[in-house]
Amino acid sequence: MQKSPETSTSSSRTESDDRVDAVGSLYDAQPKTWRNVARTAWDSFKQNPDYHITEKGQVGANGQVFDVGGAAEGTAASPLARKLKGRHLQMIAIGGSIGTIFLNIGRTSLTGGSTGTGLFVGSGKALQQGGPASLVIAFSLIGGMLFCTVQALGEMAVLLPVAGSFSAYSTRFLDPAWGFAMGWNYAMQWLVVLPLEIVAAAITIRYWNSPVHSAVWVAMFLVMIISINLVGVRGYGEAEFVFSIIKVIAVIGFIILGITLNVGGGGNNADYIGGRYWADPGAFNNGFKGLCSVFVIAAFAFAGTELVGLAAAETANPRKSLPTAVKQVFWRICLFYIVSLTLVGLLVPYTDPRLIGQSTSDAKASPFVIAIKNAGITGLDSVMNVVIMISVLSVGNSAVYGSSRTLAALAEQGQAPSWLGYIDRQGRPLKAIGVASAVGFLAFLAASNKEDDAFVWMQALSGLSSIFTWGSICLAHIRFRRAWRIQGRSLDELAFRSQAGVIGSWIGFLFNVLVLCAQFWTGFSPVQPRYGKPIEGTSALVQNFFQAYLCFPFVLLCYVGYKIAYRTPFMRCNDMDLKTGVRELNLPQLLLDEEFERAAWPKWKKAAALVVEGVVYCSK
Numbered sequence: 001m002q003k004s005p006e007t008s009t010s011s012s013r014t015e016s017d018d019r020v021d022a023v024g025s026l027y028d029a030q031p032k033t034w035r036n037v038a039r040t041a042w043d044s045f046k047q048n049p050d051y052h053i054t055e056k057g058q059v060g061a062n063g064q065v066f067d068v069g070g071a072a073e074g075t076a077a078s079p080l081a082r083k084l085k086g087r088h089l090q091m092i093a094i095g096g097s098i099g100t101i102f103l104n105i106g107r108t109s110l111t112g113g114s115t116g117t118g119l120f121v122g123s124g125k126a127l128q129q130g131g132p133a134s135l136v137i138a139f140s141l142i143g144g145m146l147f148c149t150v151q152a153l154g155e156m157a158v159l160l161p162v163a164g165s166f167s168a169y170s171t172r173f174l175d176p177a178w179g180f181a182m183g184w185n186y187a188m189q190w191l192v193v194l195p196l197e198i199v200a201a202a203i204t205i206r207y208w209n210s211p212v213h214s215a216v217w218v219a220m221f222l223v224m225i226i227s228i229n230l231v232g233v234r235g236y237g238e239a240e241f242v243f244s245i246i247k248v249i250a251v252i253g254f255i256i257l258g259i260t261l262n263v264g265g266g267g268n269n270a271d272y273i274g275g276r277y278w279a280d281p282g283a284f285n286n287g288f289k290g291l292c293s294v295f296v297i298a299a300f301a302f303a304g305t306e307l308v309g310l311a312a313a314e315t316a317n318p319r320k321s322l323p324t325a326v327k328q329v330f331w332r333i334c335l336f337y338i339v340s341l342t343l344v345g346l347l348v349p350y351t352d353p354r355l356i357g358q359s360t361s362d363a364k365a366s367p368f369v370i371a372i373k374n375a376g377i378t379g380l381d382s383v384m385n386v387v388i389m390i391s392v393l394s395v396g397n398s399a400v401y402g403s404s405r406t407l408a409a410l411a412e413q414g415q416a417p418s419w420l421g422y423i424d425r426q427g428r429p430l431k432a433i434g435v436a437s438a439v440g441f442l443a444f445l446a447a448s449n450k451e452d453d454a455f456v457w458m459q460a461l462s463g464l465s466s467i468f469t470w471g472s473i474c475l476a477h478i479r480f481r482r483a484w485r486i487q488g489r490s491l492d493e494l495a496f497r498s499q500a501g502v503i504g505s506w507i508g509f510l511f512n513v514l515v516l517c518a519q520f521w522t523g524f525s526p527v528q529p530r531y532g533k534p535i536e537g538t539s540a541l542v543q544n545f546f547q548a549y550l551c552f553p554f555v556l557l558c559y560v561g562y563k564i565a566y567r568t569p570f571m572r573c574n575d576m577d578l579k580t581g582v583r584e585l586n587l588p589q590l591l592l593d594e595e596f597e598r599a600a601w602p603k604w605k606k607a608a609a610l611v612v613e614g615v616v617y618c619s620k
Contacts, residue, residue, distance in 0.1 A: 477502070
């Protein structure tokens with residue numbers, strides 16, 4: 001049996017790691033008495049000795065008001081705990097946004113079907129607006145774009161696993177003002193999503209006609225999500241690991257069930273369905289405009305996939321764990337989205353009056369549940385609703401994680417109030433978690449008579465956020481590669497290279513621009529709802545446009561305001577910092593370790609790896 005040679009871990013460690021471990025060892029060395037346990041728990045909330053903040057308005061070496069070098073150093077030296085393992089990252093990548101696919105498919109309408117807008121926009125509404133063909137086409141195109149985006153993010157995150165990830169890359173490789181805008185855009189997205197998802201989970205309970213008031217469920221879900229995040233990044237990782245396993249099993253189960261139902265295996269009275277609903281009522285609805293209306297819905301469904309890059313700063317070994325997680329995205333897009341949505345389009349016609357956004361006759365059902373109920377299967381619809389509730393809570397859990405880490409990184413760069421960058425001795429951004437948790441209490445609006453207006457506009461603020469984030473990742477990767485070449489660096493020095501390359505990043509960037517254009521068109525000329533009141537008149541059209549495009553003026557205001565206030569420079573390739581934040585790695589030794597590890601794989605895993613490598617090679 002082959003054994004991997006012993007390697008020194010010092011090559012991949014920093015002084016920050018050693019100090020954090022020293023604090024942890026000090027705690028472990030104390031006698032395990034109740035008094036010491038309590039003291040250790042209390043001391044863990046104290047400020048980390050590596051706490052560092054870039055001061056606002058500090059003049060850097062280049063004479064500019066914003067200190068780009070200080071910002072890079074702040075994110076690189078962040079004392080966040082590096083406790084995430086490979087299995088955590090893989091499940092974050094696989095299940096990170098399955099919660100939104102379920103809820104995007106089964107969004108519950110708070111306003112009823114009369115206005116065509118609900119608590120969320122989702123794939124149930126997408127199926128109604130565009131038809132099954134538009135659903136598959138839009139999700140496939142957005143999925144292909146996202147594959148290129150995540151590959152680009154993986155390349156930069158493996159080399160520079162810094163706090164803030166993509167917003168920090170925008171600051172370093174594009175423009176600090178754009179990094180400020182992208183950081184606050186991303187933070188606002190997740191801050192808003194938290195109360196929305198909690199309310200969605202509480203509404204899911206109504207499926208069983210629970211006599212318990214929604215506010216009680218909101219309080220319970222809030223306490224659970226906040227508690228998970230206060231445990232630390234390891235608690236978040238373990239929770240997502242469990243949540244994602246449940247979601248993956250549910251999706252695979254539905255795919256098997258959907259195929260069985262489609263071929264007529266649902267029982268004695270089951271009929272063969274096949275492509276019946278693609279012929280009547282048809283594959284498309286509302287023509288090209290219907291297809292365009294589905295693009296943004298698809299983009300929102302994929303939101304959260306980029307979290308795997310944000311988690312790189314808290315990963316024990318990003319060189320080993322991150323590439324594996326990034327490669328999982330391709331299979332998740334193919335299996336969990338395209339296959340399941342194809343089955344939804346085969347099993348549920350877009351004219352079904354129970355689809356979300358059409359009527360209030362069954363506003364708590366999703367197309368998954370509709371398909372099960374159409375087959376006459378009892379009990380399984382409740383099981384699927386339980387999975388939906390778990391999925392929403394998973395997204396809420398990710399919302400606290402994503403917003404708190406982004407706020408802390410902004411503070412470390414001097415782009416947010418300094419107190420938000422407070423990180424304790426266990427590597428938790430406590431004050432940022434507190435802010436994210438406080439915003440979650442907006443979920444109690446669900447018990448008021450203002451819930452409709454409040455949540456519609458909160459959703460509007462975050463609707464296009466992911467498009468800006470993904471476009472910025474692609475553009476930052478393009479600029480990073482150009483700077484890497486101009487500064488005389490070789491691609492062989494990169495520990496992980498994007499399979500899509502720079503061409504993939506250009507494709508991803510341009511496609512994000514096209515989605516923004518499509519949303520602009522459908523914003524001022526919307527698809528009219530099949531049921532309920534049509535969107536007519538100047539006032540209704542203006543309101544609809546801003547509900548669809550509110551994120552754009554927010555981003556523009558952040559960028560222009562910061563640009564004027566701090567006179568930030570557009571980053572030139574020769575001036576880009578490609579060193580700060582790089583974890584020193586003994587690359588030849590790491591590659592040798594991986595070869596030994598692969599040699600110890602079972603035969604089935606070796607065969608699967610060969611198949612994957614063959615698919616990747618053929619796609620080049």
